[in-house]
Amino acid sequence: MNTHGSEVKVFARTRPTANFAQDLIEYLPDGQTVNVRLKKDSRKGIVNNQLNSWSFRLDRVLHDVSQEEVYSSVARSVVLGALDGYNGTVMCFGQTGAGKTYTMTGATESYKERGIIPRAIQEVFREVERRSDHIITVRLSFLEIYNETLLDLLSSVKDTPTGAPAVMSIVDEGGGGVTVKGLSMHLVHNEEEALNLLFEGEMNRIIGAHTLNRNSSRSHCIFTVHIESHSRTLSDAKYVTSKLNLVDLAGSERLGKTGSEGQILIETMYINKSLSFLEQAILALADRRRDHVPFRQSKLTHALKDSLGGNCNTVLVANVYGEVAQIEETLSTLRFASRMKCVRTEPAVNEHVDPVIQIKKLQKEIQLLKQELSIRDTLANRTGMSYGALTETQVAEIQSQVLRYFDGTLDEINIVSIRQVKEVFVQFKLALQQREQKIKADMIQNFALAEKTQSTQSAANAKGPNGMVGEIDGPSFGVGMAPPLEKNSRLQSPHRSKTKKGKDINRKEGAGSPAQVKEEPAVSSTSRINPLLVSQKDIDGQEPEMLSQDSQGPPAGDRENFRADSPPPKAAAFEDFKAERGSEINRILKENKAVLVERRRRLRELTDGVNAAKREIDRTGAELQQRREQSQRHGRFVSADGEPVLEEAELALLLRLQELKGQYRQQYKELRGTKAEVSYCEHLVDQCRTRLLSEFESWYNESFLIPEETQAILRSGDPAIQPGHIPMAKALALEEDDQEHFEHLRSELLKSPGAISYFNAHDRTLQRRNYTRTSTQKLQQKRSSEDNGRTKLPAILSVT
Ligand SMILES: Nc1ncnc2c1ncn2[C@@H]1O[C@H](COP(=O)(O)OP(=O)(O)OP(=O)(O)O)[C@@H](O)[C@H]1O
Numbered sequence: 001m002n003t004h005g006s007e008v009k010v011f012a013r014t015r016p017t018a019n020f021a022q023d024l025i026e027y028l029p030d031g032q033t034v035n036v037r038l039k040k041d042s043r044k045g046i047v048n049n050q051l052n053s054w055s056f057r058l059d060r061v062l063h064d065v066s067q068e069e070v071y072s073s074v075a076r077s078v079v080l081g082a083l084d085g086y087n088g089t090v091m092c093f094g095q096t097g098a099g100k101t102y103t104m105t106g107a108t109e110s111y112k113e114r115g116i117i118p119r120a121i122q123e124v125f126r127e128v129e130r131r132s133d134h135i136i137t138v139r140l141s142f143l144e145i146y147n148e149t150l151l152d153l154l155s156s157v158k159d160t161p162t163g164a165p166a167v168m169s170i171v172d173e174g175g176g177g178v179t180v181k182g183l184s185m186h187l188v189h190n191e192e193e194a195l196n197l198l199f200e201g202e203m204n205r206i207i208g209a210h211t212l213n214r215n216s217s218r219s220h221c222i223f224t225v226h227i228e229s230h231s232r233t234l235s236d237a238k239y240v241t242s243k244l245n246l247v248d249l250a251g252s253e254r255l256g257k258t259g260s261e262g263q264i265l266i267e268t269m270y271i272n273k274s275l276s277f278l279e280q281a282i283l284a285l286a287d288r289r290r291d292h293v294p295f296r297q298s299k300l301t302h303a304l305k306d307s308l309g310g311n312c313n314t315v316l317v318a319n320v321y322g323e324v325a326q327i328e329e330t331l332s333t334l335r336f337a338s339r340m341k342c343v344r345t346e347p348a349v350n351e352h353v354d355p356v357i358q359i360k361k362l363q364k365e366i367q368l369l370k371q372e373l374s375i376r377d378t379l380a381n382r383t384g385m386s387y388g389a390l391t392e393t394q395v396a397e398i399q400s401q402v403l404r405y406f407d408g409t410l411d412e413i414n415i416v417s418i419r420q421v422k423e424v425f426v427q428f429k430l431a432l433q434q435r436e437q438k439i440k441a442d443m444i445q446n447f448a449l450a451e452k453t454q455s456t457q458s459a460a461n462a463k464g465p466n467g468m469v470g471e472i473d474g475p476s477f478g479v480g481m482a483p484p485l486e487k488n489s490r491l492q493s494p495h496r497s498k499t500k501k502g503k504d505i506n507r508k509e510g511a512g513s514p515a516q517v518k519e520e521p522a523v524s525s526t527s528r529i530n531p532l533l534v535s536q537k538d539i540d541g542q543e544p545e546m547l548s549q550d551s552q553g554p555p556a557g558d559r560e561n562f563r564a565d566s567p568p569p570k571a572a573a574f575e576d577f578k579a580e581r582g583s584e585i586n587r588i589l590k591e592n593k594a595v596l597v598e599r600r601r602r603l604r605e606l607t608d609g610v611n612a613a614k615r616e617i618d619r620t621g622a623e624l625q626q627r628r629e630q631s632q633r634h635g636r637f638v639s640a641d642g643e644p645v646l647e648e649a650e651l652a653l654l655l656r657l658q659e660l661k662g663q664y665r666q667q668y669k670e671l672r673g674t675k676a677e678v679s680y681c682e683h684l685v686d687q688c689r690t691r692l693l694s695e696f697e698s699w700y701n702e703s704f705l706i707p708e709e710t711q712a713i714l715r716s717g718d719p720a721i722q723p724g725h726i727p728m729a730k731a732l733a734l735e736e737d738d739q740e741h742f743e744h745l746r747s748e749l750l751k752s753p754g755a756i757s758y759f760n761a762h763d764r765t766l767q768r769r770n771y772t773r774t775s776t777q778k779l780q781q782k783r784s785s786e787d788n789g790r791t792k793l794p795a796i797l798s799v800t
Pocket residue numbers: 014015016094095096097098099100101102103107216217218249250251252319
């Protein structure tokens with residue numbers, strides 16, 4: 001059987017008759033062609049001697065041939081193909097009494113006259129025996145379709161799972177296949193068992209016909225051999241399956257011809273209808289432009305969906321009864337056959353993979369590969385290698401390596417296996433995520449205060465009496481930008497901000513209520529996100545004017561008055577800090593930056609000079625070389641004593657070269673010195689910047705937030721400690737640490753003992769004054785509250 005793309009094979013088989021219509025039917029000697037002649041209008045009873053003729057060319061015309069030859073020509077290759085994994089279908093089509101059952105089943109009483117099915121069964125089991133290198137499993141099913149009803153002809157057999165006839169339905173499977181759900185399948189081990197089932201099914205067909213008062217020849221029968229073949233020799237997970245459908249179709253019949261009525265009429269209508277649908281399906285299959293084939297129109301076509309065309313080896317036997325009275329049916333049968341011949345098939349092996357064997361096979365392969373790896377490791381002196389899943393200890397070790405690599409305590413991570421590389425990546429990802437989360441958490445913690453302030457502002461704005469809502473930056477923390485109008489107005493009018501500043505101070509002095517911060521100038525969104533960023537910009541002198549306006553706060557002189565329940569915005573406070581407490585560090589920072597800028601400029605100059613000198617040296621050297629080569633060619637000058645003498649031009653070049661080299665060395669030396677200076681200046685600037693910021697942070701925290709120690713004192717409930725009062729000694733002690741730190745910094749930066757003493761004295765005085773003033777204010781507030789008949793605790797205690 002051709003297993004590549006091909007047409008359906010079509011045969012015509014003739015039923016022997018003594019009344020062969022030799023005038024109308026002609027079998028040509030080529031054994032493939034049937035010519036049919038029919039008188040025009042003979043059906044209408046009109047006498048007309050004109051003839052219509054048709055010629056049908058098939059794969060072979062089986063005229064007057066034995067059952068054995070029919071089997072060999074029609075079915076053998078299909079059966080063998082099924083054992084190789086190709087689906088196969090052999091189908092008999094034709095009018096009633098044309099010999100379909102005789103061809104398919106044969107005369108059961110005569111072995112010689114047995115038909116295709118028993119011969120196919122025999123062939124299958126012969127092959128099973130012959131192919132001893134395969135385990136071939138054979139199952140059988142026998143389906144009857146009568147008046148669009150599915151019947152299981154083997155439901156009576158003992159090993160039917162349910163015992164009772166199951167409700168059957170045709171189910172589409174993936175890949176275009178179909179199965180008949182509920183149809184019994186019977187495992188058979190030899191030819192005899194299979195034949196028993198065939199005859200049992202045939203018997204049931206006849207019994208059924210009697211009981212239901214129906215004609216046995218009025219149904220379609222599909223005898224299916226299901227084959228599964230596994231190789232014994234190859235430890236292959238692959239195996240093949242196939243379905244061999246042997247189909248005996250019901251005979252077509254013209255209604256008017258027999259004058260059928262009653263049950264026969266119904267049967268004939270069903271048969272004709274289903275055969276008509278079969279023809280439509282064949283037409284659609286034959287037309288390559290059609291992408292839809294109407295298989296589901298009838299039970300027959302649906303059940304044969306994967307047996308007509310597709311990946312199946314399909315063979316049609318057109319049974320013809322060559323008598324004059326049957327000429328119209330013969331013509332119709334041959335027409336159907338020629339259409340069927342146009343259907344193309346693409347036979348393909350139904351190959352599957354046995355998952356259990358596949359797993360075993362892969363496991364074995366893994367084992368072999370591991371052994372191979374182990375041998376290679378031994379040869380490469382790599383000991384202690386493991387290729388299994390990483391243990392918890394190994395994962396922990398990789399994690400530790402990654403963290404050390406991050407921290408810089410490990411220079412490199414040795415790569416030993418792919419699994420380890422993958423785990424390294426996983427751990428890198430985890431470590432990054434953790435660091436990211438930590439940074440986020442720190443940010444949130446650092447700026448929670450700013451957020452709180454903004455919430456207060458929002459609340460105050462919401463209550464504001466004079467449409468102040470929206471004047472302050474958007475309420476959300478860390479996002480958005482200050483409203484452009486607000487920003488612009490501040491930029492355009494420094495006087496306005498000054499006035500406003502004054503107004504703010506007045507309000508703050510007036511009370512510690514949330515409303516006091518309502519009109520506080522908004523800080524830029526950037527400064528809210530990260531005050532350090534703003535500070536950085538400020539240090540770099542990028543946006544001095546804008547920042548100074550955006551970060552308004554109370555004037556430095558009134559710092560002591562800025563003891564509010566809510567701390568001021570950090571950016572504004574930073575401005576104050578630079579103007580007052582941190583002014584000296586800020587000044588030094590600026591001076592250092594100026595020196596750095598100047599040094600860098602000098603470094604650029606020197607670099608340019610050195611490069612220029614180098615270029616000049618190269619140029620002069622090349623010129624000198626050229627001249628020497630020239631004089632070599634022309635012969636050298638010699639003195640009266642015979643000593644070689646230099647030419648004047650060459651001597652000039654030589655001297656120039658020496659001079660240039662001297663300059664170069666000098667400039668290079670200076671360049672190195674300046675580089676070192678730049679580096680030192682950068683270091684100083686960084687140090688100043690860092691210290692300015694850290695000093696500011698400490699100052700801000702201690703000035704505007706309640707120190708933990710103070711909270712502890714208050715929590716202790718010491719009756720000597722009044723709310724709002726912090727012992728002077730404690731307050732000063734808290735300040736001293738900070739002060740000492742600052743003095744140390746200053747002495748380091750200023751290198752001027754006189755100035756240090758001056759600033760120390762100045763700051764201490766300021767601190768004392770601040771403390772006294774705040775304490776007095778708190779006491780006054782407390783008294784006035786008591787005077788009003790109720791005790792009111794301040795929301796936040798400020799310690800200067
Ligand atoms: N090639 C043949 N050689 C000898 N006898 C034949 C041959 N073909 C058919 N017959 C005989 O013709 C009769 C009708 O044949 P058969 O029952 O196989 O027809 P059919 O097409 O199956 O009819 P139906 O569609 O009604 O079932 C049977 O008695 C059968 O033995």
